[in-house]
Structures are given as C-alpha cells and as structure tokens.
Amino acid sequence: MARRKIAKRADDYAQWYLDVIAEGQMAEHSMVRGCMIIKPWGYGIWERIQRELDDRIKASGHENAYFPLFVPKSLLDKEAEHVEGFAPECAVVTHGGGKELEEPLFVRPTSEAIICTTYGNWVESWRDLPILINQWANVVRWEMRTRLFLRTMEFLWQEGHTAHETHDEAAAEVQTMLDVYADLAENVLAIPVIKGRKTAAERFPGAIDTYSIEALMQDGKALQAGTSHDLGQNFAKAYDISFQSRGGEMEYAWSTSWGVSTRLIGGMIMAHADDDGLVVPPLLAPLHAVIVPIYKGEEEAAALREDVDGMVTALRAAGVRVKADVRDHLRPGAKFFEWEKKGVPVRIEYGARDKAAGNVVVKRRDNGEKQIVPRGDVAGVVAALLVTIQSDLLARARARRAERSYVVDDYAEFRSRIVDGGFFHMRWCGDVSCEARVKDETKATIRCIPNEGDEDAGPCVVCGKGADGVRAVFARAY
Amino acid sequence: MARRKIAKRADDYAQWYLDVIAEGQMAEHSMVRGCMIIKPWGYGIWERIQRELDDRIKASGHENAYFPLFVPKSLLDKEAEHVEGFAPECAVVTHGGGKELEEPLFVRPTSEAIICTTYGNWVESWRDLPILINQWANVVRWEMRTRLFLRTMEFLWQEGHTAHETHDEAAAEVQTMLDVYADLAENVLAIPVIKGRKTAAERFPGAIDTYSIEALMQDGKALQAGTSHDLGQNFAKAYDISFQSRGGEMEYAWSTSWGVSTRLIGGMIMAHADDDGLVVPPLLAPLHAVIVPIYKGEEEAAALREDVDGMVTALRAAGVRVKADVRDHLRPGAKFFEWEKKGVPVRIEYGARDKAAGNVVVKRRDNGEKQIVPRGDVAGVVAALLVTIQSDLLARARARRAERSYVVDDYAEFRSRIVDGGFFHMRWCGDVSCEARVKDETKATIRCIPNEGDEDAGPCVVCGKGADGVRAVFARAY
Numbered sequence: 021m022a023r024r025k026i027a028k029r030a031d032d033y034a035q036w037y038l039d040v041i042a043e044g045q046m047a048e049h050s051m052v053r054g055c056m057i058i059k060p061w062g063y064g065i066w067e068r069i070q071r072e073l074d075d076r077i078k079a080s081g082h083e084n085a086y087f088p089l090f091v092p093k094s095l096l097d098k099e100a101e102h103v104e105g106f107a108p109e110c111a112v113v114t115h116g117g118g119k120e121l122e123e124p125l126f127v128r129p130t131s132e133a134i135i136c137t138t139y140g141n142w143v144e145s146w147r148d149l150p151i152l153i154n155q156w157a158n159v160v161r162w163e164m165r166t167r168l169f170l171r172t173m174e175f176l177w178q179e180g181h182t183a184h185e186t187h188d189e190a191a192a193e194v195q196t197m198l199d200v201y202a203d204l205a206e207n208v209l210a211i212p213v214i215k216g217r218k219t220a221a222e223r224f225p226g227a228i229d230t231y232s233i234e235a236l237m238q239d240g241k242a243l244q245a246g247t248s249h250d251l252g253q254n255f256a257k258a259y260d261i262s263f264q265s266r267g268g269e270m271e272y273a274w275s276t277s278w279g280v281s282t283r284l285i286g287g288m289i290m291a292h293a294d295d296d297g298l299v300v301p302p303l304l305a306p307l308h309a310v311i312v313p314i315y316k317g318e319e320e321a322a323a324l325r326e327d328v329d330g331m332v333t334a335l336r337a338a339g340v341r342v343k344a345d346v347r348d349h350l351r352p353g354a355k356f357f358e359w360e361k362k363g364v365p366v367r368i369e370y371g372a373r374d375k376a377a378g379n380v381v382v383k384r385r386d387n388g389e390k391q392i393v394p395r396g397d398v399a400g401v402v403a404a405l406l407v408t409i410q411s412d413l414l415a416r417a418r419a420r421r422a423e424r425s426y427v428v429d430d431y432a433e434f435r436s437r438i439v440d441g442g443f444f445h446m447r448w449c450g451d452v453s454c455e456a457r458v459k460d461e462t463k464a465t466i467r468c469i470p471n472e473g474d475e476d477a478g479p480c481v482v483c484g485k486g487a488d489g490v491r492a493v494f495a496r497a498y
Numbered sequence: 499m500a501r502r503k504i505a506k507r508a509d510d511y512a513q514w515y516l517d518v519i520a521e522g523q524m525a526e527h528s529m530v531r532g533c534m535i536i537k538p539w540g541y542g543i544w545e546r547i548q549r550e551l552d553d554r555i556k557a558s559g560h561e562n563a564y565f566p567l568f569v570p571k572s573l574l575d576k577e578a579e580h581v582e583g584f585a586p587e588c589a590v591v592t593h594g595g596g597k598e599l600e601e602p603l604f605v606r607p608t609s610e611a612i613i614c615t616t617y618g619n620w621v622e623s624w625r626d627l628p629i630l631i632n633q634w635a636n637v638v639r640w641e642m643r644t645r646l647f648l649r650t651m652e653f654l655w656q657e658g659h660t661a662h663e664t665h666d667e668a669a670a671e672v673q674t675m676l677d678v679y680a681d682l683a684e685n686v687l688a689i690p691v692i693k694g695r696k697t698a699a700e701r702f703p704g705a706i707d708t709y710s711i712e713a714l715m716q717d718g719k720a721l722q723a724g725t726s727h728d729l730g731q732n733f734a735k736a737y738d739i740s741f742q743s744r745g746g747e748m749e750y751a752w753s754t755s756w757g758v759s760t761r762l763i764g765g766m767i768m769a770h771a772d773d774d775g776l777v778v779p780p781l782l783a784p785l786h787a788v789i790v791p792i793y794k795g796e797e798e799a800a801a802l803r804e805d806v807d808g809m810v811t812a813l814r815a816a817g818v819r820v821k822a823d824v825r826d827h828l829r830p831g832a833k834f835f836e837w838e839k840k841g842v843p844v845r846i847e848y849g850a851r852d853k854a855a856g857n858v859v860v861k862r863r864d865n866g867e868k869q870i871v872p873r874g875d876v877a878g879v880v881a882a883l884l885v886t887i888q889s890d891l892l893a894r895a896r897a898r899r900a901e902r903s904y905v906v907d908d909y910a911e912f913r914s915r916i917v918d919g920g921f922f923h924m925r926w927c928g929d930v931s932c933e934a935r936v937k938d939e940t941k942a943t944i945r946c947i948p949n950e951g952d953e954d955a956g957p958c959v960v961c962g963k964g965a966d967g968v969r970a971v972f973a974r975a976y
Contacts, residue, residue, distance in 0.1 A: 050565070050566045050616070051570065051612075052566045052568045052569075052570060052603065052612075052613065054564070055566035055567070055568060057564070057565050057566065057616055058563055058564040059563055060561035060631065063561075063562050063563045063565075064561065066564075067562060067948045083538035083541070083542065084538065084541050084542070084545060085535070085536055085537055085538045085540075085541045086535070086536040086541055086544075086654065087528070087535050088528045088530045088533035088652055089533070089605075089636055089638065089652050090530045090533060090536065090589075090652070091530075092529065092530060095529070100786070108595065108596050109595060110594070111568075111591045111593070111594045111603070112591060112592065112594065113589045113590060113591050113592075113605065114590065114591075114592045114593065115589070115590040115592065115602075116588070116589045116590065116640045117586065117587060117642070118586050118640075121819055124593075125530065125589070127591065127605070134528065134529075134530075138528070138535055139530065147827065153538065157636075158567055158635075158636065160567065162594045162595030162596075164595070174566055174567050174568070176564065265638070296652065349625065367715070372555065394504030422563070428715040462899075
C-alpha cells in the first residue's frame with residue numbers, strides 16, 4: 021500500500037474530506053455519474069447505523085415493509101407542491117422489456133406518493149389507524165453537484181410513513197421520531213445536534229411543518245442530519261387516505277414522514293476525523309481493535325502467536341470486535357498507518373520486549389494516548405476504554421460546538437463573523453424577506469428554530485423590528 | 499375483518515396461492531405493473547431470512563458492500579452472452595434532471611457488469627485476491643407474466659460476487675455458497691432441496707457452470723430456490739480483472755456470483771401452507787405465539803389480565819416472540835381465524851374455565867394438535883414445541899418429496915406420469931436435443947444433475963443411446 025498523504029483540514033478542508041474517505045477505504049465514485057460505491061469498511065459502518073436505528077424504530081412501535089422502486093408520473097402529479105419539488109430531479113424510465121412505456125415511471129426520489137396511495141386502499145375506519153411503517157430503501161435524486169455520502173444521486177436511507185386519526189397524534193409522532201434521530205446522532209454517532217423546526221422556505225415539499233436535527237461540522241458548517249415531517253392532511257387528500265371516524269363521518273387521515281440516510285456517514289466523518297484520517301466511534305466501528313504483532317522473521321512471529329490468539333479470544337469474550345493483523349508482507353509501521361486511516365478505535369502492539377515484560381501497548385486512535393497494560397488485563401482495559409472513547413468523542417464534539425456557537429444581536433457583527441463558520445443564535449421576526457436577505461448577503465440560512473430554549477424574544481437581528489422575534493440558528497450549511 | 503374464503507389446493511392451486519398471500523397479509527400488487535408491495539408480515543419473514551443468511555455469508559468470510567443501481571448500456575454490452583440474456587428485460591432510464599441522457603442507464607437486472615468493472619480497478623496483484631463481497635439490493639427484470647414473490651419485476655435479493663487467483667478456488671467458492679443456500683433452505687425455511695449442476699441450456703448468461711438448489715412444491719412443480727455461478731474468466735476478461743500472479747505474469751481472475759431472492763418466500767408458502775392459510779416455520783415467524791384471552795365484558799377481561807401479562811413475560815424470557823391479542827372489538831373466533839391465516843406457529847387460549855383449572859390450551863398451527871398445559875409450564879412447553887414444529891415441518895416436506903420422487907427408466911412412463919408432477923430421476927446422455935425434446939413434449943426441464951448420488955450410469959431415457967447417461971432430475975418448474 022502506497023503511503024499517500026491526507027490533506028490537512030486547515031489547508032484544504034474539501035480535499036481533506038475526500039482524502040479521508042479514499043484512504044479510509046470508505047467509498048469511491050462509480051462510473052455512473054453521481055452514484056457511489058460504498059466499500060466494505062464504509063458499508064460495515066452503515067450496517068451498524070442501520071441496526072441501531074432499526075432497533076429504535078421497532079421499539080417505538082413501527083414495522084418495516086417494502087414498496088416499489090417506481091412511481092408512475094401521474095401519481096406524483098397529484099400533490100402539487102410535491103411534484104414541483106421533486107419531478108425536476110427525477111430519473112425517468114421510458115422503456116422496459118424492449119418497448120416504450122405508455123406512461124413514464126419515475127425512480128422514487130421519496131415514496132410519499134406510492135405509500136400514501138397504498139394506505140388509501142388499506143384504511144377504511146378509524147380502527148385501521150394508526151399505520152406505523154418504515155422502509156429501508158435506495159432513492160434517486162438527480163443532483164448536479166455531488167459529494168460522497170453528503171449528496172449523491174443514489175443514496176440509501178430509511179423512510180417512515182405514518183397515518184393517524186388526529187393531528188395531535190401525527191404531531192406527537194413527528195417529535196417522537198425527531199427524538200429517535202437525536203438519540204441516534206448523539207448516543208451512537210457521537211454527534212451533538214439541535215432539534216428544531218424549519219422555516220416555511222426550507223420545508224419538505226407538501227409538508228405543513230418540517231423538523232430537523234442540525235449538527236456542526238469541523239469547518240463550522242451545519243449539516244442537516246435527519247428530518248421529520250408533519251404532512252397535515254395534504255397527502256391524505258391528494259392520495260385519498262380517508263376513513264370513517266368514531267363519530268361515523270368520513271375524514272382524511274393525518275400523515276407524517278421521516279428519514280435519515282447515508283449522509284449520516286458524511287456527518288460522522290466530518291465530526292470526528294482528523295488530519296491522520298478517520299476516527300470511528302466504537303459503537304459503529306466494524307473493528308474495535310486490531311492487534312499488531314511486532315516481529316522479524318518466522319521464529320519471532322511463532323513466539324508471539326499463542327499469546328496473540330489468547331488475547332483475541334479474551335477480547336472477543338469481552339464483546340470486543342478484534343482481529344490480529346498477521347499479514348507477513350507488511351511491516352508493523354504500514355499496518356499502524358492503515359488502521360489509523362480507517363479509524364479503528366484501539367490499536368494493540370505486542371512484540372518480544374512486551375512479551376518479556378508481560379505487557380502490551382494499547383493506543384487510542386481518538387487522542388493518540390498510549391498505555392502499557394499487563395497482558396492478562398487487556399480485555400477488561402480495552403472494553404472499558406471503548407466506552408470512554410465513545411463518550412469522549414461526544415464530549416469533544418460538544419465542546420467544539422460550544423466554542424463555535426454564538427449569541428449575536430448585531431447584524432453587522434454576524435456578517436463579519438459568519439465567514440469563519442459556526443452556529444449563530446439570533447432573533448428573527450419570522451419575515452421571509454429577512455430570511456432571504458441573510459441568505460443573499462451571507463450564504464447562511466436558518467437551520468432551525470430550536471425546540472428547546474432560545475425563548476428570549478426581542479427585535480429581529482435583520483430588520484430590527486418586532487418585539488417577539490425568536491432565536492433561530494443561522495449557519496452556512498452543506 | 500370480513501371472513502373470506504381461501505380456495506382449496508385441490509380445486510385451484512394457483513388461486514389458493516394468491517388467497518394465502520392476500521389473507522395472510524403478506525404482499526399485494528402495486529399500481530406499478532409487476533411490482534409488489536411487501537406488507538409488514540411478509541417483510542418480517544424476509545428480515546429473518548436476511549438475518550439468518552447474512553450471518554452465514556459473513557461466517558463464510560464475506561463482507562457486504564453496495565454498488566450503484568444503474569448500469570450504463572455500454573458496460574452491459576461488454577460481455578456478449580450476458581447482454582444478450584439481460585438487455586431485453588431491462589428497464590431503461592433515458593432522462594434525468596429534466597434532460598435526455600447522452601447514454602441510457604439500465605436499472606440493474608444483476609450487477610456483474612458494474613461490480614466486475616470495479617474489481618478490475620481494485621485488483622493489481624495476487625495479494626489483492628480473493629475479493630469476497632456480497633450486496634443486499636433490489637433488481638429489476640421486465641417480466642411479462644408476474645406472480646407475487648415467485649416472479650416480480652422488481653425483487654429484493656442478495657448477490658455475492660467474488661474474484662479468485664485460481665479456478666480451483668473459484669469452484670470451491672461456488673460449492674461453499676451452494677452449501678450455505680441448502681443449509682438456509684433446509685434448516686431455516688424447512689424446505690428440503692437438491693443441490694446440483696444446471697445443463698448448458700439453463701446456465702446463467704455468461705457463466706461456464708451454474709449450480710442451483712431445487713425444491714419441490716405441493717403441486718408437484720419444482721422451484722429453483724437459489725443459484726451459484728462459476729463465471730470462469732469470462733467476466734474477468736470482459737471487465738478486465740487482471741492481476742500480477744505469484745510468478746510475475748499478468749493473469750485474469752476467476753470469478754463467481756451467487757444469489758437468492760424474495761422468491762424464497764414464495765417457496766416457503768408453497769412448501770408449508772395449507773387450505774387454512776399460511777404455515778410459517780418458527781425460525782422465520784415474526785410472532786411465534788399469540789395469546790387469545792377468552793372473555794365477555796370488561797369484568798371477565800380484567801380477571802384474566804394479570805395472568806396473561808405474566809405469561810407474556812415468561813414466554814419472552816424463554817425466547818418466544820409472543821403477543822397477547824387484546825383487541826376488544828373482535829371475538830376470539832375472529833382472532834383465531836386471523837392468526838391461523840397468518841401462520842403463527844402456536845396459539846394459546848386462556849379463559850375463565852382455564853383459569854379455574856390452572857391451565858391453558860396450546861394449539862399448533864402446523865398439525866392442529868391441541869394440548870392442555872399447566873399455566874406455569876407454558877413458557878417451557880411452547881419453547882420446546884417451536885423446536886419440534888420446526889423439525890416436523892422439514893420432516894413432513896421431506897416425506898412429501900419422497901412420495902413424489904420417482905426413478906424412471908422408461909420415457910413413455912415418464913410422459914404419462916409427469917402430468918401429476920414430481921421429481922423424475924432419469925438418465926440423460928447429455929445431448930441438448932434430448933433435453934429439448936423432453937421440454938417440447940412434456941413442459942418438463944432438467945432441474946439439475948445432482949451433486950450427490952444418482953451415479954448409476956446407463957442409456958438415456960429419451961434416445962436410449964449411450965451407456966454413460968447420468969441421472970438428472972426432471973420436473974415441471976415455476
């Protein structure tokens with residue numbers, strides 16, 4: 021393996037991101053424009069995100085199902101805002117089985133149209149509600165500018181779609197899933213997020229309200245990491261999800277949808293990776309630890325083998341995903357370098373001198389700390405260390421966000437400071453023209469109006485009017 | 499829920515199959531021609547098949563990854579047999595982002611073209627081999643006649659793609675995965691299968707050998723339930739997977755591919771379901787058992803509640819996936835009927851009389867047997883019963899297959915008996931014209947030449963020539 025360089029964050033952040041992905045063997049571009057190949061190391065991380073989220077989706081009462089990849093054009097047309105938002109970025113199938121189709125099929129950019137139509141067939145009375153279904157799927161959106169994980173033409177995601185008897189129930193569902201996403205982000209990905217409501221300009225096409233979780237990346241830009249939509253009765257009316265109510269009336273259901281995608285992996289990279297490459301939180305790491313035996317020649321290797329095998333057994337028994345890197349054609353230094361770039365949380369070094377002393381060297385990837393550990397203690401020490409690393413990563417990301425979160429009440433100050441990135445908590449009167457002006461003048465957008473806190477109302481930071489402006493979070497975003 | 503009828507197998511097998519799926523709430527047709535909606539109960543079964551198979555795929559040394567949905571037309575064109583086999587049944591994307599594409603994109607019917615191209619980029623020397631990768635994905639094949647699960651335009655599957663240094667290694671991989679599929683079929687789906695080699699006429703387009711597992715359905719038709727292909731160097735040459743060998747020469751790799759799909763669910767249905775609906779093997783059942791409390795009015799219901807909750811707790815602690823069906827608007831009979839149609843392996847009935855006697859009634863779905871069990875023993879009894887049911891289902895399917903497996907050496911006898919279905923073990927000389935004649939005259943095909951047994955060579959059942967004809971399995975197939 022050639023020893024390639026990773027650009028430094030401070031020098032070229034965009035190149036650094038690409039280098040980290042390439043050198044960490046996470047993903048690569050395919051020959052199909054905008055579509056990526058997720059390599060085993062990257063996919064292993066995605067599988068762990070899926071498992072953690074799927075458990076939470078089921079624990080909150082949802083079931084999985086699967087709906088078709090294709091959406092007939094006429095179906096998408098039924099919800100006016102929705103088709104306006106999505107049709108321009110659809111991939112269109114016009115031929116199948118060697119013939120031109122009577123009606124073109126859109127490759128799903130999202131599945132409200134097809135799923136709501138199905139729910140319309142399933143629902144007759146209030147007893148058939150709620151419907152609480154999720155699907156894991158691929159979707160396609162024709163993006164002009166793509167970036168691995170963050171914005172690709174095809175991406176993998178889950179999309180939940182629910183239908184309810186009342187708006188109160190639907191609104192509660194929207195918050196339940198927002199909480200699930202925040203829990204996933206913070207307690208699995210170790211990325212602190214702000215939960216909040218999007219402005220009308222940033223809503224999902226067809227929704228009456230969109231909520232999101234917003235994270236701050238190391239370059240000071242925001243990343244929208246998950247969304248949960250209150251669709252009101254818009255889709256139920258467009259796709260006829262009507263039911264006989266408890267009172268015997270025909271009513272339209274209230275629906276929601278919510279999703280997170282492989283974009284989360286981009287967020288994980290930009291939240292934790294450093295100039296040496298990936299740093300993967302233990303809960304997501306396909307391997308928690310790698311043992312690198314240090315030897316010259318077969319005789320020295322043989323002397324270490326039994327101890328290494330014993331450590332592997334002990335570590336696995338302690339729940340540690342570990343392997344010994346016994347490749348003969350690579351030197352220890354090359355192995356160190358490779359696992360470092362892949363972000364494996366813990367490295368264990370073991371050579372003749374360590375054996376003589378009865379010790380091993382344990383090195384943390386996240387902060388580079390080394391410790392000497394008695395060989396018999398390695399399983400316990402590493403298992404505990406993984407817990408520490410997971411919480412340290414979150415604490416470090418929180419501290420980084422705190423350093424770059426500003427409460428600002430002066431528009432000129434904001435304009436001069438936004439160039440360095442960060443979250444700006446500023447009062448906004450709610451007027452779309454103030455929002456647009458900020459975007460025009462600074463490229464920053466309102467990421468969300470946080471669900472919690474920020475209740476000190478006052479005049480708008482942009483226009484200076486109104487006394488009931490609420491604090492919103494402004495930032496430049498991916 | 500309206501009490502609808504399921505057609506009897508003996509009267510109308512095709513209708514029975516559709517009724518079982520509809521009444522068991524497994525799947526339904528979508529408004530997109532040939533694409534199905536997999537409902538939660540059906541998807542829950544698929545998730546268990548996935549988990550069982552994924553564990554086996556990983557245990558045999560493979561990793562998961564993900565490759566693009568789209569295949570450029572020019573890429574598919576590179577392997578002549580492959581494009582001839584698949585291009586006519588592709589869905590074709592001609593427009594994206596509102597513009598006509600310069601080159602049409604095929605929605606993947608299978609991923610050899612894109613994956614082998616990628617491997618070609620990854621592989622430089624023998625040290626980069628083997629590559630052992632699997633993906634879980636959706637694929638699209640434009641089928642004219644579709645049937646839920648068995649043959650749909652879009653289906654879900656896994657496709658493994660491996661590349662090796664030598665043909666011996668690749669050939670061993672093909673058998674390893676065939677064994678994994680047979681293990682899954684028999685020990686999870688409870689479907690006995692024959693492992694064997696396909697004839698040249700039935701090979702995967704581009705393969706030098708295709709192996710399959712073949713199962714016998716209740717109507718006497720065969721179902722090909724999984725395939726494993728030896729691709730020789732055909733794809734490596736077409737997509738340039740070349741490497742520097744240990745000897746320093748440039749060589750082409752040897753590749754394989756193998757897959758099973760949601761078709762397995764169709765096989766599970768047709769192997770075990772009966773005239774009352776689905777029968778789901780315990781290892782695949784989203785619910786192992788349902789407790790139906792029997793009461794009239796709230797007072798009687800309340801008297802049972804604590805015991806029912808206690809049983810749920812005890813059963814779950816014993817590893818039983820159980821729920822209590824406490825829906826008030828349905829009578830016990832309607833609940834019985836619903837869970838029967840869904841094929842839940844065990845039903846537990848509990849009413850006032852049972853409470854007084856300290857018992858519960860436990861009923862098996864597979865054979866209708868009822869037993870009275872002391873309430874305190876229910877967890878242990880049900881957990882043991884699930885193991886019994888799982889093995890009984892396989893034994894019953896084996897017996898059914900044995901009854902309809904025939905060793906025949908007379909072509910006229912075969913022609914008169916094939917109308918009733920079954921596996922016919924008959925000698926074949928290997929001549930493609932004999933194979934074609936059988937197909938023309940009887941609609942039966944050679945399902946496979948079994949890997950094991952059937953070694954009593956002799957003259958061909960069709961032409962009477964040759965003394966080294968091997969026994970092949972002939973049957974009509976789905």
